[in-house]
Amino acid sequence: MSYQSARSNLLTAPAVAWLVAFMVAPCLLILSYAFFQRGMWGGIEYSFTLENFARVVDPLYAKIFLTSARIAGLATLLGILIAYPAAYAISRAPRMRQPMLLFFAVLPFWSNYLIRTYAWMVLLNREGLINNLLRWFGYQGEPLSLLYTEGAVIVGLVYNYLPFVILAIYSTLSRLNPELMEASRDLGGGPIRTFWRVTLPLTLPGVAAGGVFVFVLSIGNFVTPALLGGGRFQMIGNVVYDQFLTANDWPFGAALGLVLIAIMILLLMLQARATARASGERARADA
Amino acid sequence: MRMANSSRLPGRLVLLAVFGFLYLPIAVLVALSFNEAGLPTSWSGFSFKWYAALAGNGEILGAAWNTLVVAVFATLISTALGTLLALGMETRRRKSTGLEALAFAPMVIPDIVLAVALLTFFSLLNVTLGLHTIIISHVIFDLAFVSSVVRARLKHFDYSIVEASRDLGASGWTTFWRVTFPVLLPAIIAGGLLAFTLSVDEFIIAFFTAGAGRSSITLPIQIYSMIRFGITPEINALATIVMGVSALALLISQWLNKEQMQ
Numbered sequence: 009m010s011y012q013s014a015r016s017n018l019l020t021a022p023a024v025a026w027l028v029a030f031m032v033a034p035c036l037l038i039l040s041y042a043f044f045q046r047g048m049w050g051g052i053e054y055s056f057t058l059e060n061f062a063r064v065v066d067p068l069y070a071k072i073f074l075t076s077a078r079i080a081g082l083a084t085l086l087g088i089l090i091a092y093p094a095a096y097a098i099s100r101a102p103r104m105r106q107p108m109l110l111f112f113a114v115l116p117f118w119s120n121y122l123i124r125t126y127a128w129m130v131l132l133n134r135e136g137l138i139n140n141l142l143r144w145f146g147y148q149g150e151p152l153s154l155l156y157t158e159g160a161v162i163v164g165l166v167y168n169y170l171p172f173v174i175l176a177i178y179s180t181l182s183r184l185n186p187e188l189m190e191a192s193r194d195l196g197g198g199p200i201r202t203f204w205r206v207t208l209p210l211t212l213p214g215v216a217a218g219g220v221f222v223f224v225l226s227i228g229n230f231v232t233p234a235l236l237g238g239g240r241f242q243m244i245g246n247v248v249y250d251q252f253l254t255a256n257d258w259p260f261g262a263a264l265g266l267v268l269i270a271i272m273i274l275l276l277m278l279q280a281r282a283t284a285r286a287s288g289e290r291a292r293a294d295a
Numbered sequence: 296m297r298m299a300n301s302s303r304l305p306g307r308l309v310l311l312a313v314f315g316f317l318y319l320p321i322a323v324l325v326a327l328s329f330n331e332a333g334l335p336t337s338w339s340g341f342s343f344k345w346y347a348a349l350a351g352n353g354e355i356l357g358a359a360w361n362t363l364v365v366a367v368f369a370t371l372i373s374t375a376l377g378t379l380l381a382l383g384m385e386t387r388r389r390k391s392t393g394l395e396a397l398a399f400a401p402m403v404i405p406d407i408v409l410a411v412a413l414l415t416f417f418s419l420l421n422v423t424l425g426l427h428t429i430i431i432s433h434v435i436f437d438l439a440f441v442s443s444v445v446r447a448r449l450k451h452f453d454y455s456i457v458e459a460s461r462d463l464g465a466s467g468w469t470t471f472w473r474v475t476f477p478v479l480l481p482a483i484i485a486g487g488l489l490a491f492t493l494s495v496d497e498f499i500i501a502f503f504t505a506g507a508g509r510s511s512i513t514l515p516i517q518i519y520s521m522i523r524f525g526i527t528p529e530i531n532a533l534a535t536i537v538m539g540v541s542a543l544a545l546l547i548s549q550w551l552n553k554e555q556m557q
Contacts, residue, residue, distance in 0.1 A: 015383075016387045019380070023380035030416075030431055035408070035412050097305075107553075120541065124320070124321070131320055170313075221403075225405065231519070262415070269405070269408055
C-alpha cells in the first residue's frame, strides 16, 4: 500500500468506523430481527421464522400498504406537477437571479418539518384561516372539515418535499444544452412538441430523482398522517412506530422496516436505469 | 424587448404561485405569533404576549437547552469526522464504490428505519438512552452532509498551491494548516452550520433514541407533543423563533459557500 492511500484510509477511518458501528450494524441487526419471533412478553425469541414477512402480506397490512402507496403516489405526482413548472421558470429566469430563486425555493426544506406541518393545521382546521376566509367572503354553511382528511395528508407531504423536487428537476434543466431546443424549433417542432420530444425526456432523470425521494419519504412517514390525518390514516410508518413503541412487536416492526428499505432500493435502481438511459440519449443528441 | 417581457410573464406567474404556496403558510404562523388573541379567528392587536409566555415556560426552556447541547456536540463531532472523510475521499487515487455508498446512505435511508434500528441496537447493548444517544445518532447524518459540502469545495481546490508550498520547503503538516485548511475553512463552517440546523430540527431519530422521561426531551419532541392534539398559540411564537434561527444559520452557510466559490 502506498503512502498516499494509507493516508487516505487513515483520514476516512474515524467516519467509516462511526457509520459502520452506528448505522450499518444497527441496520444489520434489524435485518436479523425480522427473522426472529416475538417473545411471550414482547422480547425477542431467537428462533428462525418467516412469519413476520407472511404478516406483511396479511390483508390488514396489505391494505395499509396500498393506502400508503396511494397517498405517497398522489403526493409524488402532485409534487412533480407543481415542481416542474417552477423549476422550468427558475431555469428561464435571468442567469444572475437563478441562484437566489433556487436558494429561496429550497430554504423552507431546511426548516423544521413539524413546524411546516403544523402551519397546515393552522390553515385547515375548522376555526382555521381558510374557513375564516370563506366566512369573510360570505360563506354561510357549516365550517369545512379540511383537516384530518386524506387530502390534508397529501397536501402536507407535497408541501414538505416540494423544494427538493424543484432542486432535482432544476439541476437537470440547467444542464440542458439550449442548442437542442433551438435545433428542434428550427426543424419545425412547435414549442409543445419540442417540450414533449426533447426537453422532457432529457430531464426525466431529475423528475425520477425528485419523485423517488418524495415517494420513499412519504410512504415511511408517520408524522404527517398523525398530525394532518389525525391518526385516521394508518400508513406504514405509523405501523412501524406502533410495533416499536406501543405493540412491542419488534420483529414485525423490523420486517416492515426491511420492506421499506427494499422499496427504496428498488426505486433507486429504477432511477439509476432511467438516468443511464437518458444520458445515453443525451450523448446521442449532443453528437 | 416587449416580446421578451411578455414571454417571461407566465414564468413569473408560476414563480409567484409556487413561492406563495411555499411561504404563505409560514407567514401566517409568524403573523399569528404576534396576535394578541393567538388564533386566526380575529386580529386583536399586536403583542409579544406569546413570546413572554414562552420565556416563563420551564418545560420549553429545558427542551431548548437539551436541543442546544445535542446540536453543539453533534456539530463538533460531525464537522471533524466529516471534514476528515472528505479529505480522505478526495485524495484517494481511485474512487471506492463502497465508501461512496457508505457516505451517501445516511442522506437517503428513511429516518424511521434508522430510528428503529438505533433503538434496537442501543437496547440490545443495554445502553441507557438519553442526550448522548441522540448525539451519537445525529452525527450519522450530520457527518454525511458536512462531508458533501467540504468535498464540493475540494473539487474546486487548486492543488498547485499545495505543491508550491511543498516546493518552498514546507512540511506536509505545515502545508495543511497554513495552506489547505484556511482555504477549506469557509466550507467547513458552512457544513457545520448545516449540521447544526439539521440537528436542531431533527425529530424522528431523536424521538426514538431519547428514551422515556423528561430529562432528554428536545425541542422538536416537545413541539410534537404540544401540536399532536391541536393548536396552542404559544407554538406560533416558538415556531417563529426556531425557524428564524434555522434561516439565519442557513443564510450564513450559503453566504460562506458563495464567498469562497468566487
